[in-house]
Amino acid sequence: MVRFENVGKRYGHGPEVLRDLTFRLTPGSFHFLTGPSGAGKTTLLKLMYLAQRPSRGEIEMFGQDIGKTRRRDLPPFRRRIGVVFQDFRLLDHLTALENVALPLRIAGARRERIEAHVSELLAWVGLAGQINARPPTLSDGEKQRVAIARAVIGRPNLLLADEPTGNIDLAQGLRILHLFEELNKIGTTVVIATHDRSLISTFGRPELRLGNGELTVHKAPSVIVDEDPGGDAADADDGRSA
Amino acid sequence: MVRFENVGKRYGHGPEVLRDLTFRLTPGSFHFLTGPSGAGKTTLLKLMYLAQRPSRGEIEMFGQDIGKTRRRDLPPFRRRIGVVFQDFRLLDHLTALENVALPLRIAGARRERIEAHVSELLAWVGLAGQINARPPTLSDGEKQRVAIARAVIGRPNLLLADEPTGNIDLAQGLRILHLFEELNKIGTTVVIATHDRSLISTFGRPELRLGNGELTVHKAPSVIVDEDPGGDAADADDGRSA
Amino acid sequence: MTPRRAELPLGGDATRRFIPLIVGAMVYLAALALAGTFALDGTVQQWSDSLRGALTVQLPGVAQDPEGEEAKARIDAAVGLLLETTGVLSASALPYAQSQALLEPWLGAGDLPADLPIPIIVDVSVDTGARINYEDLGQRLEEVVPGARINDNGVFLSRLVTLARAVQLVGLVVVFIVAVAAVSIVVFATRAGMTSHRDTIELLHLIGARDNYIARRFVTHALSYGLAGGLLGLALAVVTLAALALAARGVDQTLLPRLSLDLTAWVALLCVPIASALIAMITARVTVLRALRRLP
Amino acid sequence: MTPRRAELPLGGDATRRFIPLIVGAMVYLAALALAGTFALDGTVQQWSDSLRGALTVQLPGVAQDPEGEEAKARIDAAVGLLLETTGVLSASALPYAQSQALLEPWLGAGDLPADLPIPIIVDVSVDTGARINYEDLGQRLEEVVPGARINDNGVFLSRLVTLARAVQLVGLVVVFIVAVAAVSIVVFATRAGMTSHRDTIELLHLIGARDNYIARRFVTHALSYGLAGGLLGLALAVVTLAALALAARGVDQTLLPRLSLDLTAWVALLCVPIASALIAMITARVTVLRALRRLP
Numbered sequence A, B: 001m002v003r004f005e006n007v008g009k010r011y012g013h014g015p016e017v018l019r020d021l022t023f024r025l026t027p028g029s030f031h032f033l034t035g036p037s038g039a040g041k042t043t044l045l046k047l048m049y050l051a052q053r054p055s056r057g058e059i060e061m062f063g064q065d066i067g068k069t070r071r072r073d074l075p076p077f078r079r080r081i082g083v084v085f086q087d088f089r090l091l092d093h094l095t096a097l098e099n100v101a102l103p104l105r106i107a108g109a110r111r112e113r114i115e116a117h118v119s120e121l122l123a124w125v126g127l128a129g130q131i132n133a134r135p136p137t138l139s140d141g142e143k144q145r146v147a148i149a150r151a152v153i154g155r156p157n158l159l160l161a162d163e164p165t166g167n168i169d170l171a172q173g174l175r176i177l178h179l180f181e182e183l184n185k186i187g188t189t190v191v192i193a194t195h196d197r198s199l200i201s202t203f204g205r206p207e208l209r210l211g212n213g214e215l216t217v218h219k220a221p222s223v224i225v226d227e228d229p230g231g232d233a234a235d236a237d238d239g240r241s242a
Numbered sequence C, D: 001m002t003p004r005r006a007e008l009p010l011g012g013d014a015t016r017r018f019i020p021l022i023v024g025a026m027v028y029l030a031a032l033a034l035a036g037t038f039a040l041d042g043t044v045q046q047w048s049d050s051l052r053g054a055l056t057v058q059l060p061g062v063a064q065d066p067e068g069e070e071a072k073a074r075i076d077a078a079v080g081l082l083l084e085t086t087g088v089l090s091a092s093a094l095p096y097a098q099s100q101a102l103l104e105p106w107l108g109a110g111d112l113p114a115d116l117p118i119p120i121i122v123d124v125s126v127d128t129g130a131r132i133n134y135e136d137l138g139q140r141l142e143e144v145v146p147g148a149r150i151n152d153n154g155v156f157l158s159r160l161v162t163l164a165r166a167v168q169l170v171g172l173v174v175v176f177i178v179a180v181a182a183v184s185i186v187v188f189a190t191r192a193g194m195t196s197h198r199d200t201i202e203l204l205h206l207i208g209a210r211d212n213y214i215a216r217r218f219v220t221h222a223l224s225y226g227l228a229g230g231l232l233g234l235a236l237a238v239v240t241l242a243a244l245a246l247a248a249r250g251v252d253q254t255l256l257p258r259l260s261l262d263l264t265a266w267v268a269l270l271c272v273p274i275a276s277a278l279i280a281m282i283t284a285r286v287t288v289l290r291a292l293r294r295l296p
């Protein structure tokens, strides 16, 4: 699903934010990503959702070496990844429904199918009454839930969430995490960056911990930190990879 | 300092988000503002930092009826209020230092005085190494701390913070809250909207709780919820009001 | 110490490069149109002046007795008719010697044979405003003096004046349209600047900046590109006009516009970039302040 | 069911109102300049054609024997000299009857007295490209045939052609500058649109939209305002040209440009809005795709 090998990332001429990351995420795994502020959690997620290219090393997504993939072949990969951005990134001129429907629209789905599906999901995250509201008229917690709905609507193979519960209270946060677990059960690989220790302890999932640019794994049944970079990675491949 | 009387707020033709709020904040008080997502916390803060006008009722800030104040007389009031916005609102083209210096610059302070003062504060929030970094190159926790520094740099009479620790871990969150307490000790009135119950329990300050558009106070030695709107409000006035 | 950087980085990329260019183009076009209008003005004045004497009527001459009774009778009949016509201010025959002189280019100087019927030329001055029906007049003249002909040079010239005035009007329309376009561009650039810096503007407003403080940046920015574009456009226009003046050397004659501009015209041209700078500045200020007033 | 709304709401306020206006102004100016250039073209052609026969040399006539030996000698001397001059293509004297006819407007039809020295007219055709020194030629002619004069109508006309060509060149420069301004405007509008929707564009990119998908909105938007502005400008231009044609009625003569345009000119004018739409479209597409290529 995801394989990093000796990946390093620096911005411009700055210091390396991430150093020699080598790990694999097997399909259907569920991880928390933690680390102090500025440790590189968002940077790592950006590498995974193809918003940044690594400075060095090799990243394999869905069985394909991203470094060797041409720019115009990347969009199909991006469509298989759902992202909850730390700053939501909703489109202010579209309604909540239209925002959530966006990934389906870009993938060219039929409109009728979209509508029902999207409404249902918005109801699930507690926004049944705000289907036609625009983001500027939503509270931050509401925005965050719209962003979450948009990330999961396309049943992505990989779900990346950056601090998805930073603006909502614990009860609602748990509800969202249960939604992620449901997705995970039907095969989606999930990575959630968070500061919220109570969330981590409640769900008891393995934790990828970033610190000083390096990654350590805690309680990690489904992640393999690969000390031997030459190891066979085929077992980590997603059967559905294009 | 702050006095609300029968204040109601609705957006456009929507329902009333806030209903009949009547309360006073005495100078030098310290409150948490809580309530479920969408309860109106941000809306209440916006009324206080003069980004929204109430639909009805009367708001008095620094001893002056805001509803009767002309638009062009508002800027001096705004300069006495420090705000940590939920979405940071940093200027991407300015460095961290320049961002933090902005309130001083607008108030027309001398440049030399600004520099030293700002660098010191940035060091305090743990950003000594990122004084000349621009917001797009900062992690979200770092951005949040720049936003906090900008809110407190002018030693405001009133400090309003909207979820100021949503993107930083508990240790750093506590550090920030201690900074707020320091300011509070030298006279700043503080209101902090947050979901983080561990923060609230650690600091044991009174809690303004919003729900169904109404405000209730819990453990509130320094706030007076005024059941009798005709009550004398003079005692709540800030001595320094312009 | 870092240099003091602007809160509103308006000189960004697109504005810095394109707006002065566009404003320059507008100023160039306005300057050319103005110059054309001014150049025509001098000529039209000249034409109008010469129009007063340009209408001539030609009567058949009397061969052996060019200044006798017969010739006088013809002159009196024609002049009488002409003076009755509304729009005709005066009419009088040229002395014989002058009519003779008019033939010199054709027949050479020297004694003409006495049996040559030198035509009689009647000089008519008309009110340039009056719309005289020349065909009708010609017929009536033919009735009183058979063989009389109206020399329609004046008719031609009066129509030419109408046309030149129309061209001048088009020149002014062009100046007006260019001004409208320039204002639109400034409004658009200012709005675009405000849109792309809406977050910055809102923040500055929220932390207590006055409208004037925010508007000032937009205004100085507009002033600078208005002036830069204006000077660019004027420089181009001056080059073009100089080239035209060079090409026109030697053509400065009867019919064609004098292409050398007088002082007024040059002063007007110099005003164009100043006008563009002022227009840009004022437009930007109005646009920004109006938009800011929407904030609480 | 809500209607399908665009992800990129480009028709926002400022663009919707101002850009078509500005593009319209550009198209108007380009159309006028083009029309002027075309109108001049016809006239210049006419002038150039007439230039070939427009140079005439006038020799003093022989009074009693206009077609005798003496006249022949003068003609031969003058024609010989002319044919030796570089730039002169041909030279021949008009028959006596034709020279006589030329005087009719002045002297009326009818028998002229035999002792009138009707001048001899030599028709000269010159290479319009050659720069003939007419003063020098005049002096040399005077030497071989005393009293010979060059009719400098042709000189005047050839300078007029130079001037007209210069004006046409300015017309083309104007069209070019207007085109540059129009392209700048489109680039600026597109950039401004991209800046104010940078977040939207980045998001669309991140969730897997292709560059073409994003560019398409900008392209159709540019096409629409390019076309709208183009039609507006063309309509204005047609009205202006019609007004000018009205004013020019009756002036359509020898020297002045024919202001009625021919078919080619009309077709060219109709192409202007199409060109503006295409320019807008292509410029927008190039601008957007180039900017998008910077995203990973």
Ligand SMILES: Nc1ncnc2c1ncn2[C@@H]1O[C@H](COP(=O)(O)OP(=O)(O)OP(=O)(O)O)[C@@H](O)[C@H]1O
Binding pocket: A011, A012, A014, A017, A035, A036, A037, A038, A039, A040, A041, A042, A043, A044, B136, B137, B138, B139, B140, B141, B142, B167
């Ligand atoms: N575009 C960039 N250019 C330069 N430096 C950057 C850029 N983005 C991030 N950084 C730096 O890289 C480091 C890691 O940033 P990142 O956003 O990945 O941290 P994070 O773990 O997500 O932190 P947080 O919990 O605060 O969101 C930070 O020190 C930050 O300043």
Ligand SMILES: Nc1ncnc2c1ncn2[C@@H]1O[C@H](COP(=O)(O)OP(=O)(O)OP(=O)(O)O)[C@@H](O)[C@H]1O
Binding pocket: A136, A137, A138, A139, A140, A141, A142, A167, B011, B012, B014, B017, B035, B036, B037, B038, B039, B040, B041, B042, B043, B044
């Ligand atoms: N500009 C607006 N126009 C219309 N409705 C709005 C606007 N801003 C907020 N609302 C609505 O008002 C309600 C309260 O919003 P507010 O942002 O004050 O909530 P909050 O308590 O801050 O929530 P959160 O904890 O999620 O930030 C929400 O239901 C929201 O949809």
Ligand SMILES: [Mg+2]
Binding pocket: A041, A042, A043, A086, A162, B139, B140, B141
């Ligand atoms: Mg982060």
Ligand SMILES: [Mg+2]
Binding pocket: A139, A140, A141, B041, B042, B043, B086, B162
């Ligand atoms: Mg809020």
